[in-house]
Amino acid sequence: MAGRPGDGNGVASPAIEPVLTDAVIVGAGPVGLFQVFELGLQEIHSHVVDALPFVGGQPAQLYPDKPIYDVPGLPVTTGQSLTDALMKQSSPFEPTFHLSQTVSGLAQRPDGRFDVQTSRGTRFLTRTVFIAAGVGAFEPKRLNAPGLEAFEERQLFHHASQSGSLEGKRVVVIGDDDHAVDVALEIAQRQEARARSVTLMHRRDNLRADTVRLHKLREQCEHGLLRFLVGQITGVETTDDRLTGIDIGLPDGGTERLPVDTILSLQGLTPRLGPLADWGLEMEKKLLAVDTTSFCTSIPGVFAVGDINTYPGKRKLLVCGFHECTLAAFAAAAIVHPDRPVRLEYTTSSTRLHQLLGVLPR
Amino acid sequence: MAGRPGDGNGVASPAIEPVLTDAVIVGAGPVGLFQVFELGLQEIHSHVVDALPFVGGQPAQLYPDKPIYDVPGLPVTTGQSLTDALMKQSSPFEPTFHLSQTVSGLAQRPDGRFDVQTSRGTRFLTRTVFIAAGVGAFEPKRLNAPGLEAFEERQLFHHASQSGSLEGKRVVVIGDDDHAVDVALEIAQRQEARARSVTLMHRRDNLRADTVRLHKLREQCEHGLLRFLVGQITGVETTDDRLTGIDIGLPDGGTERLPVDTILSLQGLTPRLGPLADWGLEMEKKLLAVDTTSFCTSIPGVFAVGDINTYPGKRKLLVCGFHECTLAAFAAAAIVHPDRPVRLEYTTSSTRLHQLLGVLPR
Numbered sequence: 001m002a003g004r005p006g007d008g009n010g011v012a013s014p015a016i017e018p019v020l021t022d023a024v025i026v027g028a029g030p031v032g033l034f035q036v037f038e039l040g041l042q043e044i045h046s047h048v049v050d051a052l053p054f055v056g057g058q059p060a061q062l063y064p065d066k067p068i069y070d071v072p073g074l075p076v077t078t079g080q081s082l083t084d085a086l087m088k089q090s091s092p093f094e095p096t097f098h099l100s101q102t103v104s105g106l107a108q109r110p111d112g113r114f115d116v117q118t119s120r121g122t123r124f125l126t127r128t129v130f131i132a133a134g135v136g137a138f139e140p141k142r143l144n145a146p147g148l149e150a151f152e153e154r155q156l157f158h159h160a161s162q163s164g165s166l167e168g169k170r171v172v173v174i175g176d177d178d179h180a181v182d183v184a185l186e187i188a189q190r191q192e193a194r195a196r197s198v199t200l201m202h203r204r205d206n207l208r209a210d211t212v213r214l215h216k217l218r219e220q221c222e223h224g225l226l227r228f229l230v231g232q233i234t235g236v237e238t239t240d241d242r243l244t245g246i247d248i249g250l251p252d253g254g255t256e257r258l259p260v261d262t263i264l265s266l267q268g269l270t271p272r273l274g275p276l277a278d279w280g281l282e283m284e285k286k287l288l289a290v291d292t293t294s295f296c297t298s299i300p301g302v303f304a305v306g307d308i309n310t311y312p313g314k315r316k317l318l319v320c321g322f323h324e325c326t327l328a329a330f331a332a333a334a335i336v337h338p339d340r341p342v343r344l345e346y347t348t349s350s351t352r353l354h355q356l357l358g359v360l361p362r
Numbered sequence: 363m364a365g366r367p368g369d370g371n372g373v374a375s376p377a378i379e380p381v382l383t384d385a386v387i388v389g390a391g392p393v394g395l396f397q398v399f400e401l402g403l404q405e406i407h408s409h410v411v412d413a414l415p416f417v418g419g420q421p422a423q424l425y426p427d428k429p430i431y432d433v434p435g436l437p438v439t440t441g442q443s444l445t446d447a448l449m450k451q452s453s454p455f456e457p458t459f460h461l462s463q464t465v466s467g468l469a470q471r472p473d474g475r476f477d478v479q480t481s482r483g484t485r486f487l488t489r490t491v492f493i494a495a496g497v498g499a500f501e502p503k504r505l506n507a508p509g510l511e512a513f514e515e516r517q518l519f520h521h522a523s524q525s526g527s528l529e530g531k532r533v534v535v536i537g538d539d540d541h542a543v544d545v546a547l548e549i550a551q552r553q554e555a556r557a558r559s560v561t562l563m564h565r566r567d568n569l570r571a572d573t574v575r576l577h578k579l580r581e582q583c584e585h586g587l588l589r590f591l592v593g594q595i596t597g598v599e600t601t602d603d604r605l606t607g608i609d610i611g612l613p614d615g616g617t618e619r620l621p622v623d624t625i626l627s628l629q630g631l632t633p634r635l636g637p638l639a640d641w642g643l644e645m646e647k648k649l650l651a652v653d654t655t656s657f658c659t660s661i662p663g664v665f666a667v668g669d670i671n672t673y674p675g676k677r678k679l680l681v682c683g684f685h686e687c688t689l690a691a692f693a694a695a696a697i698v699h700p701d702r703p704v705r706l707e708y709t710t711s712s713t714r715l716h717q718l719l720g721v722l723p724r
């Protein structure tokens with residue numbers, strides 16, 4: 001993948017020619033991934049942009065292991081299992097993913113095509129755009145402490161995987177959900193490359209994490225492997241441009257200075273619609289208005305599918321998003337392949353679809 | 363189940379009081395089964411009527427083993443696997459099935475409820491009706507031979523399972539698809555309770571069955587275990603009200619008299635809309651017109667979902683039917699539970715839904 005424009009491994013130069021394509025999908029959540037599949041059946045290749053560093057969107061990020069019971073034909077699945085299944089299902093169509101970047105600009109040319117640009121400088125020239133952005137690009141909830149933002153990606157991280165080695169470090173994990181507790185427990189229990197100390201901090205005493213995790217947390221605290229602290233950061237202590245300590249406001253009104261080398265802020269994600277709101281698309285209550293025959297927005301060629309759209313009767317459910325991206329793909333086929341009729345064929349019987357899916361040789 | 367009105371094991375007497383219920387679903391295909399699930403999430407119990415003697419509808423009947431590639435989150439499934447999964451998914455809501463019968467009557471009472479009656483005399487008094495009847499009730503394609511219909515269900519059968527013992531019988535299987543060939547091969551290869559003779563007959567020389575089956579068929583013919591005959595029935599020979607032989611018109615213009623005890627006519631199914639067409643529902647080209655906010659027909663309380671409905675943009679795909687029955691269930695909740703608000707809850711997080719699904723104690 002290295003060197004391909006906009007693959008997320010490098011920042012493309014703005015001077016590079018745009019990627020010519022038929023479809024750009026904004027959002028790699030379940031609906032965006034099924035959009036790849038449905039476009040593939042229409043012989044349309046997709047480029048997919050997502051703000052997160054991985055595919056799967058909200059379900060993969062917020063509840064990768066929680067059971068989901070209402071996907072038709074899957075009596076029980078999880079955010080991660082569903083993501084894996086949709087990746088497999090769309091794989092015959094070889095989508096190109098552009099992760100860790102948001103779409104920063106959309107402009108239509110006189111010939112009807114769209115210039116799309118991402119926060120990493122990737123540029124596309126495309127016939128159709130599919131906004132499958134859920135409730136917007138998910139961004140980590142920020143800590144509200146003056147002076148802290150200067151240490152982002154050096155000593156303050158929002159993904160556990162980005163912190164680098166924690167050996168010998170004084171680590172503070174901030175958060176209260178299953179994931180935050182899991183991360184704190186995992187660091188505290190390491191047998192190798194051990195951290196010097198681990199503190200889990202949350203502004204309140206009651207945590208959202210489940211009882212099994214809270215039980216483990218109490219156990220580890222009793223064994224002295226980690227500390228749980230109720231408080232909020234009120235200030236920072238720095239030495240030679242390094243973060244060396246944080247001031248903690250305690251519930252009783254007192255303060256405590258906590259020495260620190262690394263902060264993992266795992267307070268969950270918050271959605272941001274971002275520049276999408278400025279593209280001139282008709283909106284209702286921060287959602288994109290679409291028609292139910294094609295799930296097209298007020299700009300022909302720009303479709304909105306999944307939780308980001310609205311229409312009479314809309315319910316924010318996966319099963320609805322899957323339907324929407326299916327009809328959107330049929331509408332897109334008429335734009336991308338104006339020379340041929342759009343037909344409905346079945347994957348049980350169509351030789352053409354079997355060839356596209358790779359189950360018959362082309 | 364024995365003795366429950368309309369369970370398909372016995373014919374209910376018309377004098378019996380109607381079954382009081384909130385929902386009757388017409389059609390036990392994939393969309394009808396997912397309708398059970400979505401109604402269950404809305405705390406609405408379903409009675410399901412189907413013309414076939416088994417659940418699963420068209421996919422289970424016509425392509426039980428053929429791969430289906432376009433159900434979201436199922437990279438590959440089959441008609442039977444999908445049916446099994448949907449039965450499992452809807453099982454927490456304990457639907458009552460009424461098989462081998464069609465809905466013969468629908469009438470609305472002044473209080474808004476519906477009287478529904480089936481061909482077996484089962485009667486319902488229900489608040490809502492969901493027509494998930496695909497392209498109509500599937501009926502076996504009939505043989506066009508004068509005098510033959512008198513032997514139906516005695517010596518002429520349309521389901522292999524209904525023929526009773528074939529020991530010592532001269533059997534003629536009529537058909538050319540995978541299923542017909544499978545049945546002929548199976549009867550010819552029996553080691554016990556063997557038939558006296560087995561003939562597979564089709565009006566043309568080229569059969570639709572796949573090459574593997576055709577190869578086996580040729581083999582068995584060469585071994586003298588069965589005979590393949592190209593021809594059509596032109597007349598019948600009877601003795602004492604028993605069918606004893608059939609006259610076959612051969613491709614060369616000649617005829618042959620074939621002695622016969624049992625005919626299995628396996629020429630596939632043909633859909634019939636049946637009395638549905640007479641219920642006063644607004645139709646377009648033999649389909650039920652619905653609005654896309656609730657998939658309600660022209661009669662409030664009667665919904666149409668899946669291949670039987672039509673609306674601008676409609677595509678006859680499972681993924682669309684699943685969406686339709688989901689929104690129909692929300693609309694039905696407002697009718698069945700007018701006293702409470704219809705809320706959107708998620709199966710990942712809602713305690714109420716977990717209790718309904720049986721994953722948490724009620």
